[in-house]
Amino acid sequence: MSDIRELQRRLGAVWSMNRPGGPPHVIVALPSFSLGESILSHYATRIPALEHRYLLASLMLPRYERCEMVFVCSETPSTEVLEYYAGLAPASRRTSCRERLRIVTVDDLGARSVAEKLLDRPEALRRLRAEIGGRPAFIEPWNVTDHEVEVATRLDTPINGTLPELWPLGYKGAGRRLFRQAGVPTPTGREDVRTVDQVCAAIAAIRAERPGSLGVVIKHDDSGAGDGNLVVELCDVTGRRLTDAEIRARVEAMPSWYRADLALGGVVEELITGAAASSPSVQLDISPYGDVTVLATHEQVLGGPTHQIYSGCRFPANPAYSPDLAAYALGIGRALAGLGVVGRLSADFVAVADAAGRWSLYALEINLRKGGTTHPYAALRHLVPGRYQPGLGLWRAADGTSRCYASTDNLVDPAWLGLPPIDVIHALTETGLQFDRRTGTGVVLHMLSCLAVDGRLGLTAIGRTSEHAQHLYDETARMIADLAQAYQPVYGSPTEPVRRKARR
DSSP, X not given: OOOXXXXXXXXXXHHTTOSTTOOSEEEEEEOOOOOOHHHHHHTGGGHHHHHHGGGGGGGGTTTSTTEEEEEEESSOOOHHHHHHHHTTSOGGGHHHHHHTEEEEEOOOOSSSOHHHHHHTOHHHHHHHHHHHTTSSEEEEESSOOHHHHHHHHHHTOOBSSOOGGGGGGGSHHHHHHHHHHTTOOOOSEEEEEOSHHHHHHHHHHHHHHOTTOOEEEEEESSOOTTTTEEEEESBOTTOOBOOXXXXXXXXXXXXXXXXXXXXXXXXXXXXXXXXXXXXXXEEEEEOTTOOEEEEEEEEEEEETTTTOEEEXXXXXXXXXXXXXXXXXXXXXXXXXXXXXXXXXXXXXXXXXEOTTOOEEEEEEEEESSXXXXXXXXHHHHHHSOEEEETTXXXXXXXXXXXXXXXXXXXXXXXXXXXXXXXXXXXXXXHTTOBOBTTTTBEEEEEOGGGHHHHSEEEEEEEESSHHHHHHHHHHHHHHHHHHHHXXXXXXXXXXXXXXEEOOO
16 A cells, blocks of 8 residues: 555646546546535435536546546436436547446445445455556545545555645634735634633624624534534624623524534634625635646525525626635635645635625635535536636636536425436426537536435536526526426325326
């Protein structure tokens, strides 16, 4: 078994092969959600579908004709879904693309990362080694913990991601410190908070420094997608400032599981508000050679009871501030590259406008991993090749035209539970909403296996303008709703109906 540092010295050479016209090589796609137990438990039934989001990375295969991809997952994607993605390639390359995408399944639906599951299955690791066959290869992970490192060393294959020893750089507190060092604005707050007393002390300090604050956000250091965030309002519905005792009562009402994770470390920071507000993010890539690229800016769509949970995104971010957003992110990326960070990452911000419409940006957190904006960006990058221009805040395709998209992982309706993915795919094509290579616009579906879990799927709608992309998104949602009405439950439980098409 190789030492991981020795393996990483080989990463640059094979990573450089991953380009159109590059030499033969293999990518091991490892969408392994190595997160805290409470988060994994929350997403338990959806983990296989969340892994399948990264099948959108296979859209690179028509362009990277000498690349083979081995996709590792907990549950085998359906043949219909695999054929659907191959069908997005030019007709002359579809067979080749399908042949160059190999699936290795661990057949384990438990609430663990696929890397951890893989380590329990020597036969799956042997198959992976056989698929690589001694050729130049690297692992493309979702994130990197000790489990992913162990997989890399057993396969004798470098991994395009930040090693676990640097993982704490992505914690909320470390991010705040790095922002200050890089000269990037961040909300007033405190790091290294672990107890109710420390939370209350942090809130008191924020109120003293920012008397007009309407609320604070408590965040677990090691969390993602907003799942470790908790908002505490500092005023009641009439606008009256709450007393210290009233605030303490609200803090003490935190769920026991939340307190347990907070004991591992967290931050408290001011809830930024304004006449208008949004939640932009920047996606970055740091090459094995330390080069930093701003790949894209997004407007995140947040939901949940406190509007802290990621549910989708729009590309690109608002042009009123996207150049500044990219400039701040470049400084963050360079600081991280200097510390040894490698691979894909993102930085989340909040943008607020005053009454005169002037925008201000505040950096919130660093994610040293892939995230919810990774797979829609992959769809655009490989279906409409081009480059994001940070100074202009737009995607410039090879023919000089621009593109936008609207994307979600959470298009959900209980009435859609049990819809056959193949029928959704066919309906998308029949209505003319399917992505069309001739126009470079249309809709790409993902997470189709989640229809059988809770009536959920994802999509990325690529348009020439943001309005066009949103129109395609809305029309697809209507199309699926219409399709669901054409199905009737025949028998089965409320959670597992069996459906057939209604007779007309």
